[in-house]
Amino acid sequence: MNLHALRIFYETAKAGSITGAAEVLRISQPAVTSQIKRFEKEIGMRLFAARGRGISLTDAGQKLLEYARKLFALEEEMEAFVDGYTSGRNGAIRLVSTYLPANFLLPAWVAKFKRDHEEVDFVITTTNSRGAFDSLLNYEAEIAVYGGAGERQPGIHWEELFEDELWFVVPVHHKYANEHITLAEIVKEPFIMREEGSSTREWLFSLCRVHNVSPPQIALQFNGLNETISAVMAGYGTNFISSLVVRDHVERGALARVYVKDILLKNIIAVCTRTDEVLSPPAERFIQMIKASVGAGQALP
The missing domain is CATH 1.10.10.10 (Winged helix-like DNA-binding domain superfamily/Winged helix DNA-binding domain)
Known part of the structure; x- marks a missing residue:
């Protein structure tokens, strides 16, 4: 016709x-x-x-x-x-995130974006670093928001947003609370950590290898950040974790830092996409909004 x-x-x-x-x-x-x-x-x-x-x-x-x-x-x-x-006003964004940004950064970023782009749908998956990169490379997600040690993967383009410190934290009445000690001393304490594949756990073990000390005993293991923090606040174990996650707890006295001599590590917060791939307009708009928010100091803990 x-x-x-x-x-x-x-x-x-x-x-x-x-x-x-x-x-x-x-x-x-x-x-x-x-x-x-x-x-x-x-x-x-x-x-x-x-x-x-x-x-x-x-x-x-x-x-x-x-x-x-x-x-x-x-x-x-x-x-x-x-x-x-x-124009980036509608469509869908398939996003995968590691636990740190998923819990402490993404909620504010997504809410800010949705206020101006109500018709854009989000499909968000939370996983560890290994799972995030696999999802991106297997085309299960268009964007990966990553928080970790910065292990680069072939085929993935990185845009680093900012860095935050990694802290050793213990219960407030722990013998090492607010003390300055060595790595060899802190790793003798029982640790509460995330599952294998999490970047902070692998970074801690790598740190032990570099400094030629025995890795810590993982006394308890959780798949989520909140459970890990809660266990330490309850009075047991040591944790190696992003300051983004525990800063508020330390400042109000629910957790205590341990200052490990000659150890100052930083976490990388980054947005990752597949190399040389043109993003959908909604995804491109979302990334631009994140970068603008970080640059203005907005939507950060």
Whole structure:
């Protein structure tokens, strides 16, 4: 079916006259009449009947008008979707995050973005560092928000946002609370850590290898940050963790730092994407918003 001719029929039916359709379409009245006659011949239906000095729809024309109205309404929806998608106002963002940014950064970033982009949907998965990179490389996510030691992976583009310190923390009444000790001393304490594959756990073990000390005993293991912190605050064990996670607890006296001599490590917070891949407009907008927020010191703990 000739959609251009269908459009002329539709505008003529809406206007109720050849003259009205010609004005809307900005073509001559003879051109409208010619196109309608050709269209009627093409589809084998008479669509209009003369009515005094005007025209009226036949039964077939009335039925076709209903279909045309639905079709062109759908066309308008499609155009609005394309316009919104290319401008970053709608669509979906598939995002994977490690536990640190998922718990302490993403909620504020996503809320800020949604206030200006209500039609954009988020599909967010939280996992450890290894799982985040696998999801990105396997096309299960378009963006990975990473917090960890900064282990680079082939095929992944990094944009570092900022760094935060890694702290050793203990219960407030621990013998090493607020003390300055050596790495060899702190690793003799029982540790509460995340599961294998978490960047802080692997960084701690790497630290022990570099300084030629035995790795700590992992007395308790949790898959989440909050459970790990709660266990230490309850009075047992030592944790090696991002300052973003525990700063508030330390400042209000619920946890205590241990200052380990000659050890000053920093966590990298980064946005990762697949190398040389063009992002969808919503994803690009989201990353730009994150960078602008970090640059302005907003949406940070």
